[in-house]
Amino acid sequence: MxxxxxxxxxxxxxxxxxxxxxxxxxxxxxxxxxxxxxxxxxxxxxxxxxxxxxVVEEPTGQGGSVSCKRKITVYRNGQLFIENLGDRASAELKTCQNGQTEPNSTVEVEQTDCGNSSPPVGIPETRKRRRKPRRTVVIDCERKISxxxxxxxxxxxxxxxxxxxxxxxxxxxxxxxxxxxxxxxxxxxxxxxxxxxxxxxxxxxxxxxxxxxxxxxxxxxxxxxxxxxxxxxxxxxxxxxxxxxxxxxxxxxxxxxxxxxxxxxxxxxxxxxxxxxxxxxxxxxxxxxxxxxxxxxxxxxxxxxxxxxxxxxxxxxxxxxxxxxxxxxxxxxxxxxxxxxxxxxxxxxxxxxxxxxxxxxxxxxxxxxxxxxxxxxxxxxxxxxxxxxxxxxxxxWEPTTPPPFNWDGPVEDWPCNGGRKRWCSYSMLAERLKVRGEGEAVV
Incomplete structure (x- = not known):
């Protein structure tokens, strides 16, 4: 010293x-x-x-494919609004620190402190807070990971x-x-x-x-x-x-x-x-x-x-x-x-x-x-x-690419059911139901 x-x-x-x-x-x-x-x-x-x-081995497997589709909107009050639009799993696991998840894969957080932020109470307040976005970013890509x-x-x-x-x-x-x-x-x-x-x-x-x-x-x-x-x-x-x-x-x-x-x-x-x-x-x-x-x-x-x-x-x-x-x-x-x-x-x-x-x-x-x-x-x-x-x-690690599914089969066999809901979004399920004429989807 x-x-x-x-x-x-x-x-x-x-x-x-x-x-x-x-x-x-x-x-x-x-x-x-x-x-x-x-x-x-x-x-x-x-x-x-x-x-x-x-012995130099080149990659033999095709690996997995992950779709990344999300829309990020930043508002003037500091609110960060993330909409995960993809039909694959990764983007749908986003949660806020309150531990809640949404089948629509939408995350709404405050830029300052996610844990202390509170969700909007009513629709008028939500519209008021999101009226003038400061910046909007759209990400639409697909990554192959092996x-x-x-x-x-x-x-x-x-x-x-x-x-x-x-x-x-x-x-x-x-x-x-x-x-x-x-x-x-x-x-x-x-x-x-x-x-x-x-x-x-x-x-x-x-x-x-x-x-x-x-x-x-x-x-x-x-x-x-x-x-x-x-x-x-x-x-x-x-x-x-x-x-x-x-x-x-x-x-x-x-x-x-x-x-x-x-x-x-x-x-x-x-x-x-x-x-x-x-x-x-x-x-x-x-x-x-x-x-x-x-x-x-x-x-x-x-x-x-x-x-x-x-x-x-x-x-x-x-x-x-x-x-x-x-x-x-x-x-x-x-x-x-x-x-x-x-x-x-x-x-x-x-x-x-x-x-x-x-x-x-x-x-x-x-x-x-x-x-x-x-x-x-x-x-x-x-x-x-x-x-x-x-x-x-x-x-x-490499992601497992889900096999193709028969969308003309029973609804119960779709990847959104049977405990595999994370493989497709709610909007995707609603669209399939609408195409088949089976009415509106119910959460």
């Missing part, structure tokens, strides 16, 4: 940061590590493992860490999936790990870092790519999924939080001068250990040390926290995503409450939320076996 205080005092007197991350001089690949110059003088360390494949095996040469896994981390936090995942034959790519964000750390705050805005990730993605992308993000890294995954919708096959969000735009906090401790933050760095590291892990023992301390987590300069940390401005990344932005997404949440996470990941699962068209009771914010380090199993099962 005394040493940190003296270093901070020296920082104040010299107006320079004493903890500056610099890249390794060589740019040659060694032990799977590469150094990529994304811009002049801006160098990122990347761990790239391309396993030896004795299993991604490590032996497929057209599959690449991208791992993106969050604030204060490094690519080393993915050590267990990188080793596990590379042994299974997957090509894995994990970069260090600027100022983190062994990447270069420019001494200018503009180098750490969301857009600057997102541009870095675009260049890394374009360099290593295959035909089918899976994005895995943690915390702040989830925002870069959703950004890439919007930029390259045809190339992103699946996505994993680990403790990423809700679908809200990123905005720096005005009352944050990170608004303090850099030298003050440097003096407080031991306290910040201790706070991160307490909040980031369910248990705070010698094992967790060793994990932080070995994985180079929360080991960035005070200047970089302050610039990162004050540069999280992404107004486009709101709920509508996330609701437009059609990529299948797995959300993993550590129950003891003190940074991101589980309600935020539940909210994200509600907004996304096709999302699966898995909660690990023994994990916290750094769940991939605390529970590597459980996380690796969840990810691998998700990579191999």
């Amino acid at each position: 005394l040493t940190s205080f003296m270093e901070g005092l020296l920082c104040c007197l010299t107006s320079k940061s004493t903890n500056i991350v610099v890249p390794v001089e060589t740019s040659e690949s060694a032990d799977g590590y590469e150094f990529v110059e994304v811009k002049p003088g801006r160098i990122l360390r990347v761990r790239h493992i391309l396993p030896d494949r004795s 299993a991604c095996k490590g032996t497929h040469s057209d599959v690449a896994l991208f791992f993106i860490h969050g604030v204060g981390g490094s690519l080393d936090i993915w050590g267990s995942q990188l080793d596990f999936f590379s042994r299974l034959g997957y090509e894995v790519i994990a970069p260090d964000l600027a100022g983190h790990g062994a990447s270069s750390a420019p001494q200018i705050a503009a180098a750490y805005t969301f857009y600057a870092l997102a541009e870095d990730m675009k260049l890394i993605f374009n360099r290593y992308a295959r035909k089918r790519n899976i994005l895995i993000g943690h915390s702040y890294g989830v925002s870069f995954c959703t950004f890439l999924a919007h930029e390259y919708p045809e190339q992103i096959h699946k996505m994993v969000m680990i403790n990423g939080g809700g679908p809200t735009a990123l905005e720096p906090s005005l009352c944050s401790i990170f608004n303090l001068p850099t030298c003050v933050l440097h003096c407080l760095s031991p306290l910040l590291a201790w706070s991160f250990l307490k909040a980031g892990f369910a248990q705070q023992g010698a094992k967790e301390k060793q994990l932080l040390k070995e994985n180079n987590a929360f080991n960035v300069s005070s200047f970089v940390l302050r610039a990162m926290m004050s540069g999280q401005y992404w107004p486009e990344g709101d709920e509508v932005y996330h609701a437009e995503l059609t990529v299948p997404t797995l959300l993993v949440h550590g129950m003891h996470d003190k940074f991101v409450p589980v309600e935020e990941d539940q909210r994200m699962a509600e907004i996304l068209i096709m999302a699966f939320l898995k909660v690990l009771e023994d994990g916290s914010h750094m769940v991939m380090m605390e529970c590597p076996e459980a996380v690796n199993t969840l990810l691998h099962e998700f990579f191999l």
Whole structure:
């Protein structure tokens, strides 16, 4: 503590940061590590493992097909109205936090807080609230989703860490999936790990870092790519999924939080001068250990040390926290995503409450939320076996395409009946009944 205080005092007197991350001089690949110059003088360390494949197997199955049809309307009072219009299952599972579902697959939520919102009481009030929509988005697409095996040469896994981390936090995942034959790519964000750390705050805005990730993605992308993000890294995954919708096959969000735009906090401790933050760095590291892990023992301390987590300069940390401005990344932005997404949440996470990941699962068209009771914010380090199993099962998952049905047969045999109502919407059932002249459909 005394040493940190003296270093901070020296920082104040010299107006320079004493903890500056610099890249390794060589740019040659060694032990799977590469150094990529994304811009002049801006160098990122990347761990790239391309396993030896004795037999390359191409995908044999056709996979499943999922229709994504929804209409998203945003009103001037902040109300978000989602109408799922598809005749397939995924879009019809959307619910609000009140736990209610609708056979019409219509979700009506408030952009500020879904759990505290109340549905309209009467028709006049509903019409009044929806009179002047501010924005309307219509999504109509069909995705073919197949299993991604490590032996497929057209599959690449991208791992993106969050604030204060490094690519080393993915050590267990990188080793596990590379042994299974997957090509894995994990970069260090600027100022983190062994990447270069420019001494200018503009180098750490969301857009600057997102541009870095675009260049890394374009360099290593295959035909089918899976994005895995943690915390702040989830925002870069959703950004890439919007930029390259045809190339992103699946996505994993680990403790990423809700679908809200990123905005720096005005009352944050990170608004303090850099030298003050440097003096407080031991306290910040201790706070991160307490909040980031369910248990705070010698094992967790060793994990932080070995994985180079929360080991960035005070200047970089302050610039990162004050540069999280992404107004486009709101709920509508996330609701437009059609990529299948797995959300993993550590129950003891003190940074991101589980309600935020539940909210994200509600907004996304096709999302699966898995909660690990023994994990916290750094769940991939605390529970590597459980996380690796969840990810691998998700990579191999493919939807089951329902077989064709005889619509001229008895109504009881239609997919809307017999406990399989989610295979077609109420509007579709009503239309079929109308065509056959059997009267109006009754819910």
